[in-house]
Amino acid sequence: MVIDPSNSSRKPIIFTAWIFLLLASSIPMIILREIFHKNVPADLQSVMAAILILTGLVLTFTCNAVRSLRPFFILFLFLTGIEWFVYTKVDQLPFYQTWLKNPSFNIFMPAEQSLRLMVTLGIIAVLFLLKKSRAAFFLVKGDTSAPAEPVRWLGVQQGDRWNKIGRNFAVILSLGTLAFLVIAGRPPLDIALRAVPFIPAILISAALNAFNEEIIYKASFLSTLEEVVGKQQALLLMAAYFGIGHFYGVPYGVIGVLMAGFLGWFLGKSMLETRGLWWAWLIHFVQDVLIFSFLAIGSIIPGGG
Template sequence: MDNRRQPIWPIALITLIVIGIAPLLLWIRKSEPLALQLFDRDIYNQELSYQLAVLVLVVILIGIVYGLTGREGLAYLNLRKRDGTIRPEPWIGINPKATETWRHLGRNFAIVITSVTAIVIYFQVIHGDGLQLSLFPGILFILAFALTNAFAEEIIFRFSFVAVVTRYGFSPYVAQGLAAATFGIVHYFGTPGGIPGVLMAAFIGWFLAKSMLETKGFFWALLIHFLQDVVIFFALFMK
């Protein structure tokens, strides 16, 4: 397919929308527009307020993507599609054997990415501080917030680009590049943060977009992001 004949405005539009949402997420985090006070610990109230506000944005964004792509775009939200052919990426060491598929790659990278995240979080957040393990309600909040945060960020920074780029016939590398750039930059102010956070988030953005494109589904992106966020929220909530 000749990509030059395809309309570029949908990609430009969704990119501008995501770029606009990125600083809005930082504003919501800082300003707490909902400011709920339901629990004894402020960190639980702050996170719940943030997650609910962001989910409103996510619903709006899904509606926009649907308007641009129809059912074809929404098909990428399928959690049952967990397998697919791996496109080789020799520059990053992805050279699948003939028998390897996304069931193998997804599982392996879930372990590697989660382990690397744990190491970075230890040195950026935990190192030198003690942890206080609160089984209830701490663990429940960690799991709930990790899931909703992973879902929201996958919709904003991966699904939006993957659905639109695929619908209009552009190279998958366009979606992966946009996912890497936006997710990487916003994490300069996140956890993990700074330059290490940018580099790690950019790679993860690129890789999880790749997972959606090649499996035609949401499973590995959501699972890997969820496992990462479990580690992050554990460190933040148990300090």
């Protein structure tokens, strides 16, 4: 049963989820860096986020009104802890430093994705403990032809199904991504030839990155929030966190946040309505193939550099 988020009794839950999610996101660090020109070490960022999330978790034991958020805070705390361990300890191992500092896309990108896969596997373990079944956190293909809820401004009509919407939007979003990359990156005319030596690494890295991000930042959040705050609020919370996390990605800045946030919302919608990962992963994979192709030849640089 999905709880109606419009119910006034759910307002404290929704408010609490938003406050803690935004404060524990990258927003404070982005403000410090962009406005005050202060860089906060990764260790300190993780500690600050963990303290905030732990405070939220304690609140679920002391305040009955937000008790149902406990699985979400447990997941969020584990996510922060796993990311801290992987990105401040594991990635500092000598062999990882050698790989990550290698200028070849064929080496550093698969190395980056192997680190993210460690986080993904940790989150899957936590989700199994919380949800008991992989279907409960969308780690299944799902019904790829499930009916979609209408969204007028997107052109999704009553009766449309995901086997049609998924294909159409995979093409539309890919063309939009490609147009942005061409305008922003101004690639050489022989881009396709230059990318050929990197094709295996591009495909493997794109497949891993799409899987990792769909599990870490979408399936996990949606599976612990949907029944607590309702489908729409769960989608918005997930999309906000996913979008904010791309501020220093490709594309960079507010545009990157909005684009990633929309993509997160749309792919999360597919996940909730098909009850599976297929369309979310596939659409994300195609976008990453394009982005990683431009990264491989050095036409674009993450973080606006």
